[in-house]
Amino acid sequence: MKMEWINNHTVLIVGLGLIGGSYAMALKRIGYHVTAIDIDSEAIKYATDSGIIDKGSTSPDKDLIGNADCIIMALYPSKLVGWISENQSAFKEGVIITDVTGIKSSVVYDIQKILRPDAEFIAAHPMAGREVYGVKNSDDKIFRDANFIVVPTDRNSKESVKWCEDLGRLLGFRRVSVLSPEEHDSMIAFVSQLTHCIAVSLMTCDDNEHLSEYTGDSFRDLTRIANINENMWPELFFMNKGPLLNRLDQFIDEINVIKEMIANEDDEGLKEKMRLSSKRRRNFDK
Amino acid sequence: MKMEWINNHTVLIVGLGLIGGSYAMALKRIGYHVTAIDIDSEAIKYATDSGIIDKGSTSPDKDLIGNADCIIMALYPSKLVGWISENQSAFKEGVIITDVTGIKSSVVYDIQKILRPDAEFIAAHPMAGREVYGVKNSDDKIFRDANFIVVPTDRNSKESVKWCEDLGRLLGFRRVSVLSPEEHDSMIAFVSQLTHCIAVSLMTCDDNEHLSEYTGDSFRDLTRIANINENMWPELFFMNKGPLLNRLDQFIDEINVIKEMIANEDDEGLKEKMRLSSKRRRNFDK
Secondary structure (H helix, E strand, O other): OOOHHOOOOEEEOOOHHHHHHHHHHHHHHOOEEEEEOOOOOHHHHHHOOOOOOOEEOOOHHHHHHHOEEEEEEEOOOHHHHHHHHHHHHHHHOOOEEEEEEOOOHHHHHHHHHHHHOOEEOOEEEEEOOOOOHHHOOHHHHHHHEEEEEOOOOOOOHHHHHHHHHHHHHOOOOOOOEEOHHHHHHHHHHHHHHHHHHHHHHOOOOHHHHHHHHHOOOHHHHHHHHOOOOOOOHHHHHHHHHHHHHHHHHHHEEEEEHHHHHHHHHHHHHHHHHHHHHHHHHOOOOO | OOHHHHHEEEEEEEEOHHHHHHHHHHHHHHOOEEEEEEHHHHHHHHHOOOOOEEEEEEOOOHHHHHHHHEEHHHHHHHHHHHHHHHHHOOOOOOOOEEOOOOHHHHHHHHHHHHHHOOEEEOEEEOOOOOOOHHHHHOHHHHHHOOOOEEEEOOOOOHHHHHHHHHHHHHHHHHHHEOOHHHHHOOOHHHHHHHHHHHHHHHHHHHHHHHHHHOOOHHHHHHHHOOOOOOOOOHHHHHHOOHHHHHHHHHHHHHHHHHHHHHHOHHHHHHHHHHHHHHHHHHHHHH
């Protein structure tokens, strides 16, 4: 019963950036008491002044931590295990913890291994973002057309999975799904990490500034995500290196096939590829 | 003087698809007498009934051709030379001809070589399109945020270049530029053909139908153009094979560099790439 949302009066957000701030906005609107910890005093001041959170601290305040019924970890992925390890002595008994990290296998198992036995960590990936950063750009509207993935392991209870699915719905996500860490990481390597590698490569392979006046919608669409947070993404790539390298090979092999078809003027081969890509892409818009 | 738009009373569109139909709509609205030739009787009937054109024919009618002060060739690229060669005996003296083809070197020189000496062919590329086809989807609003490239050769007169720039402005394009056929083809290989190869490869390298529920905006953006006209694009690729293969190599080399950086966890190298791509991409939105 402790895992029903009705009983989670106080939510602590650790890491008050764009996603942490957007979680805070959504949860406070529904009526939860929302607190936050972030090392950036300006982020805490802004969020408190503008009513995004009820209370905040720039240090791991034992009272803030101990009063939280649930904790949302919205730090950079490499910081998760360390923060929990250092601060879990202050956790309320039976606390439920979730995260917003874009890769899973390399963090979830480590957290669950070191976590206090009375607490439960259920991983989640809110697949939403913007090209701008920081709590000042928080906006829970970014969740509305987005997917929320709950990523349980064998160590998670049915109740925590249900709790986390409910969280996704409370935040306003359009669709809530459940995947294993391995399924999640392979999927995210393909639909997100590979696409960011492609967008960056398109922008860096040519000094195309002089081309900007000729770029139509297609080039703009393919490179929108090339404006990228260089502090976060290399870390995400390295922490998901295996699946990402597989997906890069899969894509590079295929574009080499397309290239050979063009070199050989293989009209029927290319038409077949285009029919397949058109059919699959149309299914996306159904 | 014959090249001023005020004197081009009658415009003949050859090939009444999406782009031909959109040209017709824009020019008729301004007050020109617009005629069209297309082998598809339904296209001609629809365009006549809905007032997109004043008059049309499904065959190369000598009267329609002979009355045209200017001719807009909106056929598939491989058909251009043949159609002009077969029908130029019916052209009005001093006629000016332009086109809408997405590749230039492989058609412009051939047309200018066989063209009647009293006529002039000035190439143009309206960089606009939609994911739907046919005259029924015509809409001259697609020109409003798009670029219009005039592509003259040494054989073109200053007057025809000016005439064609004016055409781009009359059609409502946001920006009108002038490039040589070689500059145009290298640019289009990069910003349009390469991006279509990437989008198709992303859709065909994995049976990703089961992934559609997890795809966020980035994957959707990168694959929007994967819904592609398989009858037109292979032809465009083959007719621009040299520049396109160069651009494919340029991109594949770069994404392999990015892949090696990930494999080697080269944090500083990746950050440098991301800073460069972010800087260049932000310039696009200025």
